[in-house]
Amino acid sequence: MRALFTVLKPLIFLTLLGYCPSMTIKPKEGWQVFSSAQDADGRCICTVVAPEQSLCSRDAKSRQLHQLLEKVQNISQSIEVLNLRTQRDFQYIMRMESQMKGLRSKFRQIEGNRRTLLTKNFQELKGKMDELQPLIPVLEQYKTDAKLISHFKGEIRNLSSVLLGIQEEIGAYDYEELQQRALTLEGRLRNCMSKLTCGKLMRITGPMTIKTSGTRFGAWMTDPQASPRINKVWYMDSYTNNKIVREYRSVADFVAGVESRTYNLPFHWAGTNHVVYNGSLYYNKYQSNIIVRYNFDSGRVVTQRALESAGFHNVYPYTWGGFSDIDLMADELGLWVVYATNQNAGNIVISKLDPLTLQVLKSWNTEYSKRNAGESFMICGTLYITNSHLTGAKVYYSYSTKTATYEYTDIPFHNQYFHMSMLDYNARDRALYGWNNGHQVLFNVTLFHVIKTDDDS
Structure with missing residues (x-):
């Protein structure tokens, strides 16, 4: 059917066999006999097979590509979230840097004059330490992010390997050439159909x-x-x-x-x-x-x-x-x-x-x-x-x-x-x-x- 042809891009197997009954034609699993013909004396068989309606949705390469697309989208979203979080944490750490410098200056002052160490100095140190306290969970998050980045690197390596394998299986044809070949095959199918006389209904599949x-x-x-x-x-x-x-x-x-x-x-x-x-x-x-x-x-x-x-x-x-x-x-x-x-x-x-x-x-x-x-x-x-x-x-x-x-x-x-x-x-x-x-x-x-x-x- 035109609607299904456009979706399925059917391949054609045109087989001519002498003195063989049509029942000997057995298409591969996942394919159905689209039409079958012989002359009145049984001298010739023309069998056209096409993918079943749901074949393309179950095709291994299509399913694999679909899974890869989902994986790429998930990785992309995770990296985006990680990037936003890193930018936020970086600004926070920049603010912490100035506080760290102030704390180091205070320690040097105390180190230089231990005898004059007063309660006031202890209170200032305590305040500085309290300000630095929120930095601890940020640093912990950085450790987690580092592990995520390492995981993403591994995923991308795997992804590249699988895509390379699929590319090798597909060969040197680009999408446009593959589409043109599918249209050519569809034309051959219709040519074969045009050479057939009217047929008798044998089977209904679907819907x-x-x-x-x-x-x-x-x-x-x-x-x-x-x-x-x-x-x-x-x-x-x-x-x-x-x-x-x-x-x-x-x-x-x-x-x-x-x-x-x-x-x-x-x-x-x-x-x-x-x-x-x-x-x-x-x-x-x-x-x-x-x-x-x-x-x-x-x-x-x-x-x-x-x-x-x-x-x-x-x-x-x-x-x-x-x-x-x-x-x-x-x-x-x-x-x-x-x-x-x-x-x-x-x-x-x-x-x-x-x-x-x-x-x-x-x-x-x-x-x-x-x-x-x-x-x-x-x-x-x-x-x-x-x-x-x-x-x-x-x-x-x-x-x-x-x-x-x-x-x-x-x-x-x-x-x-x-x-x-x-x-x-x-x-x-x-x-x-x-x-x-x-x-x-x-x-x-x-x-x-x-x-x-x-x-x-």
Whole structure:
């Protein structure tokens, strides 16, 4: 996924093996199979592996550098405190020096004329000694500071040794060159992905919690049709009684809460199943079966069309309710809408939409009740249905629009915050975007691909 690629800077292992099943590809510990492919006869395997979501945070060098940074900061703060204390004590000792000189003069006077030693002289000596009494703890503190300085010297020697070792491991590359290599590897990964045909969902990993914000229900998304340089995030809180869309220039800005623009839609939305596709927001108009296309550049509604016979306003919602009757989604093949009708006995209908006119291009009637489904999503023309409202969440049903057939599956995923009110696939990022009980999360997906060859008809 674009957001995770930027964070993880994935490496690529592209392996071509003859007559080997895909199960022989075993990535190293801490890596996951990003995608795996072979031709129809099993003659070729293309396996792409990438770091798991939390790998970089557990990377040995990253952890070591983080610890070194903390140590340097601690030493720096301690030396600063020591410096301030030394300056204070130095001024105090300067004052004591003059008192010491006075005391030495008094001793010389007494030494020169012991016979004239009087009670007055004893009182003066006692006063001088009392003035010098506070110097004793200052001198003791100096001893402690000397030990600290010695300790700091040892720490700095150790620090220099470790940094030198890390530098030798990294080699002669500077940060900019390493970053450029990571971007090149990312480009190679995307090239490999572009050569793969549509894949079948095999695994879901995660989630990675990107942010915690908003109410229990909502939606957040990026545009799968945007260029690689554009990583805007759109945020829509709540499933009803709202029409404010917040835009962020990047995932980093989204996490930091730095908005770039706010859109005030002309109509309230229903549910949380909106999608941004090719610069436009597609959503279900509140208390209707009308689909609205709102263009972000022009800031206005450019198309709206009723979805014929579609139930709305909690007639055929997902199990959790929330006016989730009409679910708009996008995948590698285009724009889709999932809903239910009386004609199909409340079972799920899948329709392919024209993104410009919102006309239904083709529809598929399934035999699965929409009210019994959790959140669903499309990948490569196949609808995957989940029980995402449950703790033991999994994908348990899929329907292929290519073959007009269904199958029962068992692909678990972690419902970390116990209630999913939005789950959408993004083909560009190869990720699932989720709104999990007020937490915005991302899931990695692993797809099985079949490679196109020149012999394919």
